[in-house]
Amino acid sequence: MSVGIRHDDLRRRNRAMVIAAVRRAGQPSRTEIAATTGLSHSTISAISSDLIGEGILAESKPIEAGSLKRGRPQVGLSLNAEAAAVMTVVLSLNFLSVAVIDYAGQVISEEQRRLDTLTMPRDTLIGECVAIVRRRLEDPDLDVRSVARIALAIQGITDTRARAMLWSPITPHTDIAFADILEDEFGIPATMENDCNMMAVALRWRDPQRYRDDFIAILLSHGIGMGLVLKGQLFTGTHSSGGEFGHMIHQPKGALCRCGRRGCVEAYAGNYAIWRNARQLGEDTEPVADVSDADMRALAAAARDSEGPEREAYRKAGEALGYGLGSLFALIDPAPVAMVGVSAAAFDLIEPALREAIAQTAGGQHSEWISFDTEPNELPLIREGCAMRALTFVDQEIFAPGAQTRSGLVSKNVA
Amino acid sequence: MSVGIRHDDLRRRNRAMVIAAVRRAGQPSRTEIAATTGLSHSTISAISSDLIGEGILAESKPIEAGSLKRGRPQVGLSLNAEAAAVMTVVLSLNFLSVAVIDYAGQVISEEQRRLDTLTMPRDTLIGECVAIVRRRLEDPDLDVRSVARIALAIQGITDTRARAMLWSPITPHTDIAFADILEDEFGIPATMENDCNMMAVALRWRDPQRYRDDFIAILLSHGIGMGLVLKGQLFTGTHSSGGEFGHMIHQPKGALCRCGRRGCVEAYAGNYAIWRNARQLGEDTEPVADVSDADMRALAAAARDSEGPEREAYRKAGEALGYGLGSLFALIDPAPVAMVGVSAAAFDLIEPALREAIAQTAGGQHSEWISFDTEPNELPLIREGCAMRALTFVDQEIFAPGAQTRSGLVSKNVA
DNA sequence: GCTCTTTTTTTCGAGCCTCGAAAAAATACT
DNA sequence: AGTATTTTTTCGAGGCTCGAAAAAAAGAGC
Structure with a gap:
């Protein structure tokens, strides 16, 4: 089961810890690193x-801010931007976005492209991704x-091993092992992540x-997704990316969801559901394929303007989000929430009913404490999350070698 | 944030690993331990x-089973039962049960007692616990x-630090820091655990x-509780024991729950809810305080006997359990389920509707795979879980000293 | 301009820990 | 009794972290 600590693991782990400390703090001095890691100054x-000798870290200017201090000035350590680079690939509805990011986290090259993901044949979709990379x-x-x-991110369900997209609303095709495909094609380790998980990673940074x-x-957004961090760890399902908050059941046998089932939270709170209700089309109406951001903003404006079906x-x-969050909070206790995406810009319209609903639930015990933040634009967040995830892998694997890892999966069984 | 690995941590961790390997395997040889931990034979x-010298482990008889083998026979290592002892205290509705368990896991002393937990004043309840200990x-x-x-276990919500009971259905009193009370009284480290979490721990062993x-x-049972293990880790909420599956919302504004809210899973699947529905009392009827196991068994018998309100x-x-599980599975993916408690004996009556409901949900994708096990008696499980939890603490803290832990809480901030 | 003080960083020896190889131990086979 | 086989122990080598002391690099004071 769990494996003993070998002697050589020690250095590897502590190297990784130093790199992580520099990435978090930006330009910490050796003394600061010693304080945050708890290791001795000598270590x-x-x-x-070592790391400077290997070109991973670099000494930057002495720290100027507090130059009032006596004594030998601290020397800031920073990441050497040229030590490596990573690539992010974000695949969302009708949109493909790629960026190359240096080791210090700066974008050095990028490209974006519109595609018709919904109707595209499987091979074309894969081909487009390979070509842009x-x-x-x-x-x-x-x-x-x-x-x-x-690091790839896609709207939809990925597997825990971060190799494949299992299902996605942006394409009818399923089980595409994007990570393996790119690895085979370019010989560069790749992982396939869930978009909302990457949002969470980015928010944390x-x-x-x-x-x-x-x-x-x-x-x-068009669908409802969730990224969850619990006890400092990204939460995933046992087999898939999990956290399918949008498909928790709000109302048994309720409104028709895009997933074909009934009563999911998304069937009340996804863009298509809000659109459907605002147009008074009835809960059994087939979800539309896409609602433009402009249309959603117009809907929100109409709802703010006067009482009517839009506001309703x-x-x-x-209400659906509130009851869903209440059920979630029954499991994990309340936590800060970030609402991301177009409809986050309409959160003023959503919040009252949400808070009312959450107060009806066990998880909403102290609902007044629960705080919401909004961020209307998901794409930059997802990309940022991918970048940090990829960089963290590089930190851990390339620059602190020796771990029994492969492609982001820590192997648990050694025997 | 995270802390570097000091040199002395190494031995401590590897000692703990060896102890854990012996506890899991029962009587492993040194060679087997080397294989499972990945450490060298010399280590x-x-x-x-060392451990034998300290009286923690003992050499037992050479392993006889495969005595056909050539070569020097393996010497089995086992836990020295007299190395230490732990105590379990299980507090449930109207019932208090205590046991002392030796280091090898055998019960060496026990006592059980009926009390009227629901009407007892706060101090009497605490006093009874202290007295029995x-x-x-x-x-x-x-x-x-x-x-x-x-290790104490109680039906209800405990805090993540495992110090206090925050709320429990077995008493009107709240926020009782049982762990602190016993620690102060007897000077023995104590933790306060959630009963269902202990069930999960026990099932794992x-x-x-x-x-x-x-x-x-x-x-x-009377209420609905859950213990959840994800990726080998016991799942808890961010502040409380969490996992309040029974209070996920099944039906917004639905049946009256014991918690005072409406539509919780428990308001359909708890003993009182089944009782209320079988008696056709209406969903707004105040939940009864307790239904005896005999009454529940009679109800199940009636339901098996003929179509009627009991079966319904x-x-x-x-249905409530199925939709609830479906929502849960949307978050964590399906996993094996153990149904524990009186109504687990009536699982034949519950299963068809449960499977039908779960198939309506996103989490029930392959509901035929999901397997259920039943265990009608929760008390032994809870006690077993407490014992293993307490013993594991002893393994880690007492016999692998030096960790920055106190009373089961690993301190995350050292600076 | 020089010395003293303060703070950061490096150096160095001590003490542990794990590892691999070889030796020792304990049994079955012939 | 001797040989083969497997388990366990022993021993030296190599690494790692730590604490103390030294070195380095500034500001403060005169």
């Missing part, structure tokens, strides 16, 4: 000297060998104050 | 020699100093084949 000195890798500004890892050990990112549609969305 | 030899500690057969840890990394234990009551329970 930090030895490890950072190849174009970026062949970018003359870039040294191909420096791209150490690729963006605002570690608010999004620390426990929080929830909910995507309010947002109310119903809030 | 295992050194560590086990004192009586067991003063048992002449027992060396007091050898009791190294106490009882049948590691079936209940390994991911599974669910559901208590079908079990159907409704199954």
Whole structure:
């Protein structure tokens, strides 16, 4: 089952810890690293000297801010941007976006492309992804060998091993092992992530104050997705990416959901559901394929303008989200929530019914404490999350070698 | 945030690993331990020699089973039963049960007692617990100093730090810091656990084949509880024991629940709910305080006997459980389920509606795969779980000292 | 301009820990 | 009794972290 700690693991882990400390803090001095890691100054000195020698870290200017201090000035350590690069591939409805990011986290090359993902044959979809990655890798500004890892994100369900997309609303095709495909094609380790999980990862890096050990990112878009961090760990299902908050049951035998079932939270709170209710089409009406952001904004404007079916549609969305969150909170206790996506811009219309519903649930014990944040634009978040995830893998695997890992999966059984 | 690995941690962790390997395997040889932990023979030899010298492990007879083998026979290592003892305290509705267990896991002293927990004043309830523990500690057969840890379990919500009961259906009183009270009284480290979590822990030890990394234990009793193991880890909420499956919302604004809210799963599947529906009392009827096991068995018999309100009551329970499980599975993916408690004996009446409901949900994708096990008697399981939990603490803390832990809580911030 | 103080960083020896190889131990086979 | 086989122990080598002390690099004071 669990495996003993070998002697050589020690250095590897502590190297990884130093790299992680530098990535988090930006430009910490050796003394600061010693404080945050709890290791001795001598150890930090030895490890950072190694890492600098290997070109992974670099000494930057002495820290100027507090130059009032006496004594030898601290020397800031920073990541060497040229040590490596990673690539992010974000595949969403009718849209493909790729970026190359240096080791310090700066975008150095990117490309975006519209495609008709819903009608595209399987091979074309895969081909488009491979082609866009190849174009970026062949970018003359870039040294191909420096791209150490690729992180893909897709709306939909991925497997826990982060190899394949199992199901996605953006395409009728299922079980596409994107990670394996890209690995075979380019020989670069790749992982396939769920978009909402990447949102959560990004939020954690963006605002570690608010999004620390426990929080929830909910995507309010055409569908409803969730990324969940519990006790500092990204939460995934046992076999798939899990966290399919949008398909928790709000109303047994209720409204028709895009997934073909009935009564899911999404069937009340997804863009298509809000649209359907606002147009008073009835809960059995087949979900429309897509509602433009502009249409959704118009809907929200109409709802704000006057009482009517639009406002009622947002109310119903809030109620479904509230009861869903209440059930979730019964399982995990309340935590800060970030609402992301177009409908997050209409959260003022959603919030009252949501809070009312959540107060009816066991999880909503102290619903006044529960705080919501909104972020209307999901794409940058997803990309940022992918970038950080890929960089973290590079930190752990490439620059702290020796682990029994392969492609992001820590193997549990060694015997 | 995360802390570097000090040099002395190494030995401590590997000692703990060896102890854990012996506890799991029963009588493994040094060679077997080396294989399961991945450590070298020399290391295992050194560590086990230390542990034997400290009286924690003991060499037992050479393993006889496969005595056909050539070569030096393996020497089995086992836990020294006298190395320590732990105490379990299980507090359930109108019932208090205490046992002392030796380091090898055998019960060496026990006592059970009926009390009227629902009407008892706060101090009396606490006093009864303290008194029964004192009586067991003063048992002449027992060396007091050898009791190294106490694990309490209670039906209800506990805090993540495992110090206090926050809320429980068995008493009107709230926020009783049982762990602190016993620690102060007897100077023995104590933890306060949730009963269903202990059931899950016990199932894992009882049948590691079936209940390994991911599974669910559901208590079908007066209330509905859940213990959840995900990726080999006991799942708890961010602040409380969490996993309040019984209070996920099945039907917004639905049947009246014991918790005062409406539409919880428990309001359809708890004993009182089945009773209420079987008696056709209406969903707004105030839940009864208790239904005897005999009454529940009679109800099940009547339901099996003929179509009627009893059978319909079990159907409704199954539906609520099914939709609830479906929502849960949407979050975590399906996993093996153990149904525990009186109504688990009536699972034949519950299962059809449960499976039908779960098939209507996203989490019930392949509902035919989902397997259920039943165990009508929860008390032994809870006690077993407490014992293993307490013993594991002793393994980790007492016999592998140096960790920055206190009373079961691993401190995350060292700086 | 020089010395003293303060703080950061590096150096160095001590003490552990794990590992691999070889030796020792304990049994079955012939 | 001797040989083969398997388990367990022994022993030296190599690494790692740690604490103390030294070195380095500034500001403060005169």
